[in-house]
Amino acid sequence: MSDRILLAHGSGGRLAHELIEKVLLKPLSNPLLDRLDDSAVVPFNGRLAFTTDSYVINPIFFPGGDIGKLAVCGTVNDLSMVGATPLYLSLAFIIEEGFLIDELERVLVSVQAAAREAQVQIVTGDTKVVNKGSADRLFVNTAGVGTVPEGIDISGSNAKPGDKVILSGTIGDHGIAVLSQREGLSFSTKLESDCAPLNELVNEMMSASRRIHSLRDPTRGGLATTLNELAAQSKVGIRIEEEAISVREEVRGACEMLGIDPLYVANEGKLVALVHPEDAEAVLEKMQRHRYGKNAAVIGEVRPDHPGRVVMKTTLGASRIVDMLVGDPLPRIC
Amino acid sequence: MCLAVPALVKSIDGDEAEVELGGVTRRASLMLTPEAKVGDYVLLHAGYAINIVDQSEAEETLSMLREMARLGEDNE
Amino acid sequence: MRLADDFRSSQLARGLVGGIRRNSTRKARLMEFCGGHTVAIMKHGIRQLLPPTIEMLSGPGCPVCVTGNADLDKAIALARIPGVILTTFGDMLKVPGSRSSLQEARAEGADVRMVYSTLDALQIARQNPSRQVVFLGVGFETTAPTVAASVLQADKEGVGNYFVLSLHKLCPPVIKAILDSGEIRIGGLICPGHVSAVVGSQSWDFIARDYGIPCVVSGFEPLDILQSVHMLVSQVEKGESRVEIAYRRGVSAEGNKRALEIMYQVFEPGAAAWRGVGAVAASGLKLRKAYQRFDAESAFRFDPGPTVEPKGCICGEVLRAVKTPRDCKLFRTVCTPANPVGPCMVSSEGSCAAYYLYEATDER
Numbered sequence: 001m002s003d004r005i006l007l008a009h010g011s012g013g014r015l016a017h018e019l020i021e022k023v024l025l026k027p028l029s030n031p032l033l034d035r036l037d038d039s040a041v042v043p044f045n046g047r048l049a050f051t052t053d054s055y056v057i058n059p060i061f062f063p064g065g066d067i068g069k070l071a072v073c074g075t076v077n078d079l080s081m082v083g084a085t086p087l088y089l090s091l092a093f094i095i096e097e098g099f100l101i102d103e104l105e106r107v108l109v110s111v112q113a114a115a116r117e118a119q120v121q122i123v124t125g126d127t128k129v130v131n132k133g134s135a136d137r138l139f140v141n142t143a144g145v146g147t148v149p150e151g152i153d154i155s156g157s158n159a160k161p162g163d164k165v166i167l168s169g170t171i172g173d174h175g176i177a178v179l180s181q182r183e184g185l186s187f188s189t190k191l192e193s194d195c196a197p198l199n200e201l202v203n204e205m206m207s208a209s210r211r212i213h214s215l216r217d218p219t220r221g222g223l224a225t226t227l228n229e230l231a232a233q234s235k236v237g238i239r240i241e242e243e244a245i246s247v248r249e250e251v252r253g254a255c256e257m258l259g260i261d262p263l264y265v266a267n268e269g270k271l272v273a274l275v276h277p278e279d280a281e282a283v284l285e286k287m288q289r290h291r292y293g294k295n296a297a298v299i300g301e302v303r304p305d306h307p308g309r310v311v312m313k314t315t316l317g318a319s320r321i322v323d324m325l326v327g328d329p330l331p332r333i334c
Numbered sequence: 335m336c337l338a339v340p341a342l343v344k345s346i347d348g349d350e351a352e353v354e355l356g357g358v359t360r361r362a363s364l365m366l367t368p369e370a371k372v373g374d375y376v377l378l379h380a381g382y383a384i385n386i387v388d389q390s391e392a393e394e395t396l397s398m399l400r401e402m403a404r405l406g407e408d409n410e
Numbered sequence: 411m412r413l414a415d416d417f418r419s420s421q422l423a424r425g426l427v428g429g430i431r432r433n434s435t436r437k438a439r440l441m442e443f444c445g446g447h448t449v450a451i452m453k454h455g456i457r458q459l460l461p462p463t464i465e466m467l468s469g470p471g472c473p474v475c476v477t478g479n480a481d482l483d484k485a486i487a488l489a490r491i492p493g494v495i496l497t498t499f500g501d502m503l504k505v506p507g508s509r510s511s512l513q514e515a516r517a518e519g520a521d522v523r524m525v526y527s528t529l530d531a532l533q534i535a536r537q538n539p540s541r542q543v544v545f546l547g548v549g550f551e552t553t554a555p556t557v558a559a560s561v562l563q564a565d566k567e568g569v570g571n572y573f574v575l576s577l578h579k580l581c582p583p584v585i586k587a588i589l590d591s592g593e594i595r596i597g598g599l600i601c602p603g604h605v606s607a608v609v610g611s612q613s614w615d616f617i618a619r620d621y622g623i624p625c626v627v628s629g630f631e632p633l634d635i636l637q638s639v640h641m642l643v644s645q646v647e648k649g650e651s652r653v654e655i656a657y658r659r660g661v662s663a664e665g666n667k668r669a670l671e672i673m674y675q676v677f678e679p680g681a682a683a684w685r686g687v688g689a690v691a692a693s694g695l696k697l698r699k700a701y702q703r704f705d706a707e708s709a710f711r712f713d714p715g716p717t718v719e720p721k722g723c724i725c726g727e728v729l730r731a732v733k734t735p736r737d738c739k740l741f742r743t744v745c746t747p748a749n750p751v752g753p754c755m756v757s758s759e760g761s762c763a764a765y766y767l768y769e770a771t772d773e774r
Contacts, residue, residue: 337446338552339414365563382559384607392658402422406424
């Protein structure tokens, strides 16, 4: 077998089958996937949660993860954010001709490791190969399904004034870890992406309260954008305290150097929960006992005033608006 | 006027230094501050050290501000 | 001592705010020249903490904002030349020129790359010997020495494919021009901290001496700014006009001699056009004859096209502090960070962007 992906690998012929059997199936093998039918057929009861995502991250390998881990965790987390138990994922690759098969294998090993931790199965997939230059090395697309337990209705539009805003940990880790690898911005740090599957954490939280109104993971656009989305969806105001938000020293340092605000930097292993005030403490306690919620804290609350707006009390005690991200958080110089 | 941050000089190699800010390190040029030494803090702007931070002045300023805060509290 | 954190202490801030409130009896209109100060003031909600006797005005010290369309069009035209790699600081990417922006040019196929430093631009030049790397030089005296240093480095190494489009500007001449115009009256000036680190506080002596305006050189942390306001209020109350340094840890009277030497070795003052102010004599930096071969303007043939100014945009008046963003009909209605009409809304240091993003009003 060649050491690089060729156009022929995507054309459905012998080379394609060789790729599937020798490279793709081995790490992901499970009874459903191994059948290699055009569709996976699974038994199902109850309400279906269904999500899709595409991953185009560059660089593909970054401190703390890679595009494979990201794809699984991202999809699992999207399902968790509506209170669903994630079950099955699809995995589709669009690979640029010339991509090293070794690297593809590394990605698949990550996919399997993440899937195992999240207790989900990859049950169907697809592979296409495109000409050099048509895809930025590797694009990944996923779809994920899960079940939502009876009586659970977690949505961005369910927030109520009085709800506490809980953040599960430090912000900015993923974005800065990835940025540190980009050309033209070279700085080095021990910082790793926080990429992680949060379904178990969410389970723990749901065992402490049936009054978790909203859940969302602050990925692209960061915490600021996510809070604005929730405020807009539920037509409520959100008030947070700058002092309560945890930022790692390295993230702060990098953000200072580059002129970026950590509130707008992507996270891949964190969540924001809007919880009925009476249950907040119990939920927080469960979170802090979980490895992905160690630094969980109440950072603010939902208010009836200034609907759609997020206001932050600064460390100096003054107030300022925290708006959504506009465009890219470009490192600024002046 | 432009964004510059205080960073610690960890090592020097000719015209360039490794500087650190909150656990993040970067290489920086000392062409504008050739007299910078390891252990100095420099103002890092666009990859160059544009001035050396006077740490004793920093201490003095902080002391003065603390005094002002203390006096303020006494007045209240 | 942790340099950045220590200057953000809320306890010490309260002490300063208390001092300001106790001392301030006379009305004082203070201007912060620098865009970085405007952002820090808005971001930390400092205006809310000050007593009603103090009015804060934002000045034109945002190098992105004061770059005119004609100059920006040059950069875009250069980026479109086949073989050219246009390297630039991030803030310039989205600024709208007469017809386009660097970001749009990139989407259409121009090789435009964001860099954090001229060091990175030089590296790109070394790694791409068959391409021409042009660095878009925008910034005041804080940045110009770093660009000058990169030219000297390129010269020393014999890097033949590195060029600079110098749109650099000097601060003292434009402050003088604004004060001479008599359009605004200010009672105190918060002087740019990092420009001063290079040029020294002595560069502002003429303001106190010839115009009777108190000046304080300020750092960028909340405590630095509050301390500077405190010092300005003291001068105002006593009827003094001197230049003082609040940012003592970063600024001296003479500045950084080496940095100035390097800057003036490579650059010389020339005429420059400032958005909103117009042409100001000897306020720009041009490459000296000895370094002509690095000058992008003479090295390439390009046509920036006719200059068109954005209709209805009052960036110019905002920059001169004659109007505030709230006075602009387009502010928040048409002109937003997502759909900027002028650079003051695009630049992360622009007044309009700062007002839009940070002001806690119920207007919206």
